[in-house]
Amino acid sequence: MFHYEPKDLAVPEVYKLLVGGVAPRPIALVSTVSEDGSNNLSPFSFFNTFGSNPPMVAFSPTRRGQDASFKDTYSNLLATKECVVQVVTFSLVGQVNLASTEYTVDIDEFVKSGLTPINSDLVKPKRVKESPFQMECKLVDMKSYGEGGSAANIAICEVLKFHISEDVFTNGIIDPRKIDLVSRMSGSFYCRANGESLFELPRPQTENNIGYSQLPDFIKKSVIFTANNLAEFALVERIPEQSEVEEFINKISNEELVDVELSENDFFKYLEESKYNSMMKMVIQFAKNKHPQTKKFIELTAKCALENNDRDFAWKAASYELNFHK
Numbered sequence: 001m002f003h004y005e006p007k008d009l010a011v012p013e014v015y016k017l018l019v020g021g022v023a024p025r026p027i028a029l030v031s032t033v034s035e036d037g038s039n040n041l042s043p044f045s046f047f048n049t050f051g052s053n054p055p056m057v058a059f060s061p062t063r064r065g066q067d068a069s070f071k072d073t074y075s076n077l078l079a080t081k082e083c084v085v086q087v088v089t090f091s092l093v094g095q096v097n098l099a100s101t102e103y104t105v106d107i108d109e110f111v112k113s114g115l116t117p118i119n120s121d122l123v124k125p126k127r128v129k130e131s132p133f134q135m136e137c138k139l140v141d142m143k144s145y146g147e148g149g150s151a152a153n154i155a156i157c158e159v160l161k162f163h164i165s166e167d168v169f170t171n172g173i174i175d176p177r178k179i180d181l182v183s184r185m186s187g188s189f190y191c192r193a194n195g196e197s198l199f200e201l202p203r204p205q206t207e208n209n210i211g212y213s214q215l216p217d218f219i220k221k222s223v224i225f226t227a228n229n230l231a232e233f234a235l236v237e238r239i240p241e242q243s244e245v246e247e248f249i250n251k252i253s254n255e256e257l258v259d260v261e262l263s264e265n266d267f268f269k270y271l272e273e274s275k276y277n278s279m280m281k282m283v284i285q286f287a288k289n290k291h292p293q294t295k296k297f298i299e300l301t302a303k304c305a306l307e308n309n310d311r312d313f314a315w316k317a318a319s320y321e322l323n324f325h326k
């Protein structure tokens with residue numbers, strides 16, 4: 001590990017560490033107006049939401065790195081106390097990057113970026129038509145820390161009105177595959193939250209789960225199960241009894257046998273197709289034939305069930321490890 005205290009580093013180094021480690025960061029595309037009514041539009045990835053009652057968001061237009069001057073968004077917010085915060089989708093990111101150019105205060109970034117301004121209902125700053133999620137906000141507080149270049153100015157805003165495209169919903173929930181958001185990482189890296197990057201992990205359903213500490217050794221010491229697999233095993237309220245495991249094995253043994261010659265290749269074909277029930281049928285045959293790798297096949301089957309959200313099957317399959325040599 002490297003160990004640093006910020007006082008021993010130059011500010012750009014501290015910045016590089018922060019934006020590399022605190023990532024991916026959502027991007028707020030913030031529209032404001034100056035006192036004389038000219039539009040401003042800039043992206044900020046020091047951004048998040050902090051509660052929903054009332055709905056609160058905050059972002060940081062820092063002081064400029066070179067001369068510690070204040071950014072236009074900061075000055076506009078202090079003067080007019082209003083903004084619109086919108087999210088950035090993959091289709092917008094090039095224009096958003098363009099809007100981040102340090103234009104002088106009189107330049108309208110809507111014009112420069114080609115993004116379309118539309119009227120808001122409750123505040124003066126315009127909304128960005130192309131963004132599917134727009135929040136009209138009032139500034140509640142501005143917190144500033146430090147006086148030099150890159151010092152934080154945290155704009156804390158309450159959301160007064162949401163505008164959300166109906167196209168991004170599935171069953172009442174904003175669907176990440178439809179909204180296609182991007183986020184900011186280190187250097188000039190971005191991250192697109194779509195496709196294989198997305199996965200689901202439901203919150204623990206009960207406070208009575210067995211937890212990591214009660215996992216039996218044969219599961220903890222496996223070289224097949226990952227740390228995430230162990231955490232998933234630990235979500236159950238109780239470990240299946242021996243009789244339940246036997247019943248499970250008998251049921252699977254009585255099912256029609258797989259109509260393939262029992263070879264390791266077939267097992268891995270099923271694994272590729274996530275057919276863990278067929279894998280388990282083969283495992284029982286491997287055990288009967290005293291296949292030297294039975295333990296590994298049992299664990300691969302349990303892992304496959306676990307990764308297909310069948311925790312009950314996974315526990316019973318994994319527990320067969322304790323029984324198969326009897």
Ligand SMILES: Cc1cc2nc3c(=O)[nH]c(=O)nc-3n(C[C@H](O)[C@H](O)[C@H](O)COP(=O)(O)O)c2cc1C
Nearest residue numbers: 042043044045046060061062071072073100101102
């Ligand atoms: C994706 C992205 C994220 C950014 N995040 C921030 C940020 O969190 N804070 C900041 O001060 N500048 C950030 N910037 C730079 C500002 O957008 C840039 O300084 C902009 O010109 C400020 O405009 P303004 O002076 O009109 O407010 C970011 C730029 C990009 C492209």
